[in-house]
Amino acid sequence: MSRRIALSVAAGVVVLGGAGAFALAHAGEQPPASAHSTARYVAPDGDRDGSLTFVTDVTASSGVKSVKVLAWPQSSSLAKDELTTKDMAAAESAVCKPSGKDTARCTYTTKVTASDAESSPRGAWHIAVLATAQDGTTTLDTKAADFTIG
Structure with missing residues (x-):
């Protein structure tokens, strides 16, 4: 191999190695x-309460601090006004358990009584999720999942 080719290969390895290190460092700064x-x-039936269960996997390089969950009807004002992190302050928390290196499986369950179901708007509903990492970064997903009340 000529000296010029050897120097080019060596320079390429240094450049690729630097890019790889940058990519790894950058990956560590990703929000949840x-x-x-x-x-x-599940709708209530007779004397039996129904339920709403939401499950999500949250990944955060610094670890998952909290996950807040809010169910909202598509027919509400939130459909046009868009939810904000401030709106999520009073939302209920999911229970999160580690399920991988930087991942937690988070579950939120609430019972739905017959009167809850009767007073709830019919049609499409969405689940909003505010995930907070240990380093304080947050991510808001206003339509993480959907369900229908019929």
């Missing part, structure tokens, strides 16, 4: 992200 989110609504 939710994935594989599902919502399951």
Whole structure:
């Protein structure tokens, strides 16, 4: 191999190595992200209460600090005004358990009484999620999952 080719290869390795180190450093600064989110609504039946269960996997490089969950009807004013992190301050918390290196499986469950179901708007509903990492970064997903009240 000629000296020029050897120097070019060596320079390329240094450049690629530097880019790889930058990519790893940058990956460590990513805000929390939710994935594989599902919502399951079970209507009350007779004397039996129903339920709403929401499950999501949240990944945060610094660790998951908290996950807040808010169910909202598509027919509400939130559809045009857009939810904000301030709106999520009073939302209920999900229970999160570690499920991987930087990932937690978070579950929110609430019972739905017959009177809750009767007073709730019919149609499409969305689940909003505010994920907060240990380092304080947050991510708001206003439509992490959907369900229907019929």
